[in-house]
Amino acid sequence: MKRYEQLAEEISHQIAARVLRVGDRLPSVRQASQAHRVSRGTVLRAYYALEDRGEIRTRPRSGYYVTPPRAAVPPRPLPTRPSTATRSVDVRDFVFEVLEAITARDTVPFGSAFPSPELFPLQKLASAMSSATRRLDPRDMVEHLPPGLPELRRQIARRYLQVGMSVDPDDIVITAGALEALNLSLRAVAGPGDVIAIECPSFYAALDAIERYGMKAVEVPTDPSDGVNLGALADALKKHKVKACWLMTNFQNPVGSSIPEDRKRDLIELLASHEVPLIEDDVYADLYFGENPPKPAKAFDKRGLVLHCGSFSKCLAPGYRIGWTYAGRYARKLDREKLMTTITTSIPTQAAIAQYLGRGGYDHHLRTLRRTLEESQEHMRQRIVRDFPQGTRLSRPEGGYFLWVELPPHYDAVAIYRAALEQKITMLPGPVFSPQRKFTNFLRLNYGMKWTSALDDAMAALGKIVSESRA
């Protein structure tokens, strides 16, 4: 046994003996090198080996941490296999029933669409709002119609530099949150009767937009690990006259998948060969747990076919309702859709976000937020492993704040949702993510909050509700 293997075994024993417990930080490479009198290279190889075995994981600029025991890591849900036919969508009423039920203030918000507001720098935003509003030129109130305040568009363009993208601010259209961005984008590229390719399962608001505008959906199989199946998408593009594609490329809602970079490039080539525009819903991109931000598919788009939609609602300021589309050649078309539906986005709010971004501190906030989300995911996973039925499968998203839970067959997510609601615990049942209300044994759980023992208790109670639902 090599020295690094010995060291790895030692550490593994400490974990098994709970000397090192789940969530604990391992000694730094320098400390371990001194303590064990081995080279730093040996420590690193040992840590890498443990990481490969899933016993520890790295956290950028922070160190190595103990993960839950391997036996406790449940498999991911299987890739989906939807019908290849196009479908009209009929899920509205059920979605509304659920969404309306989960907003009550005194519930445990595992069903919420947003991270907990306590995770946002609301006082700093309020200060930016105050100073920005006082400094607005009165003419800003009536003259900055779409595409939106120049300074905010410039700040957003600057953020694209972090993933190596050089963006012209004039190609960005500011919207009232990402949902408006997505709706405007859809309207800019498709009309009634058109076929839209979507993931399966899919974000319920995408389903609703397709229904609202009289379009049809074709669902493409999606792997909870690496996203939409390109072979199946190619088949769909051959079989149907697909007018546009609507996908979440990073930390897909609900399954948590991210399309690897190479495959994003392939996706763009595939769509370009059919001249099919992509509406890229990328609102969770800034919530990555890895070392580097994931690139959007838009980064590989040479033909200007991608409408890249982002938002500050998930990572900075949900109630402010500021999103955008980096729309490229569709920008002027979006301007018009915007002008004729909501005219412009609240000017003081745009100015406040621009001011906050200009002051700096956003990246610092994001680092803290990501760490909180990653830790809370771990806590929620542990409770599911401990308290949910044997045979439960579980997504392992590397960003965002949703877990996608596949219960064994014959568990009824809607019945569980209703039973949990009676105990004031919310969640989203799988069927809201399907045009035909499938995914009847799936739950989406939000872990986007600072973990507390009360949340831990709520998860235990939820485990009990789930288990007893089969009694």
Added chain:
Amino acid sequence: MKRYEQLAEEISHQIAARVLRVGDRLPSVRQASQAHRVSRGTVLRAYYALEDRGEIRTRPRSGYYVTPPRAAVPPRPLPTRPSTATRSVDVRDFVFEVLEAITARDTVPFGSAFPSPELFPLQKLASAMSSATRRLDPRDMVEHLPPGLPELRRQIARRYLQVGMSVDPDDIVITAGALEALNLSLRAVAGPGDVIAIECPSFYAALDAIERYGMKAVEVPTDPSDGVNLGALADALKKHKVKACWLMTNFQNPVGSSIPEDRKRDLIELLASHEVPLIEDDVYADLYFGENPPKPAKAFDKRGLVLHCGSFSKCLAPGYRIGWTYAGRYARKLDREKLMTTITTSIPTQAAIAQYLGRGGYDHHLRTLRRTLEESQEHMRQRIVRDFPQGTRLSRPEGGYFLWVELPPHYDAVAIYRAALEQKITMLPGPVFSPQRKFTNFLRLNYGMKWTSALDDAMAALGKIVSESRA
């Protein structure tokens, strides 16, 4: 000649001799009674006589003012006579071309959709924004989805008391300005293929919404004085399967008509007898020049068929984008449309408007604003009388900030619009208000600004452009 007639003649002479000039305030009744040693009743009768002759006009809580000489009052444009067939709408591209051209900062804004921002209490709003944002509960950020912040809905409900309407705040849905309110309302009551009865001419955004959702329009003749022709509307309701009606009942845009109260009652009865809902666009209601606020048609609605849409964009804070629908039985349907298109309206902005309204001062601001608008209308009318071609007809709206100008036949509004734009003077040409681009010899002019000699010069220049356009 009776004493009051003598007094009226004396004052009339003073006006003719320009001792009293247009816009001057007459002595109060008490002052005049003392000065002329007549009873107050005599003064009042004299003033009434002068008012009947159009030489002076009353302004509530302010006094009597000299109006332009009667000879200078051009007739109103004639009632419209559109085809009775339903129409698909095809005016989008032209409307956009115009709207995009008129937002440039260095132009004279007779084409603007808003009053000048200098007329709004922007510093008081900024102060309300600052304090409201700091006081927001973090949970307000994610939990007040539609219908919107309770305090703002309560303040809006309170304002309905001014026209004697008792409104449940829960029947109000807050929107991103009135345009979103109107769009959501239309979607709540009609779908693709449905026929919508509208005025002729009609607000271009109504035309665009009907086009966007694949609906059809039937245009109803509209009188520039008292609005939509009820007989013609009754015919349209008999002839077509009208799914909804979209009307501006007060200070219609562009013609400036207001439906008298009795006729509003008749309108509601007519629509109720056909079970046709009314989308009532009432965004100019607070800008009345008379003594009392005009009632909306909604005030007479016993069946809950009216969706009453209002806004703060025209009279308080255009860039804030806060509007509402008092939707009654359609409120929950609107909530859903809103949730699925823009989720909610900017929370800090809602809180700021609620705070501003709660502090008081809004009615004082409105009184000042109305007076400014009324005076500026007078100034603009005078320039039109002086500088526009013989045979020009002109609306006489008793509120709002638009004049509707009918040039003699064969004047080309679009050519005039283009020539004026070259001299950096904007306006809206008539064809943007018609599905078939009619009203080719009409202009809509915005007088919503504090009148200056520069504006007077711009009107003179415009008169020259108009006159020379026929050379």
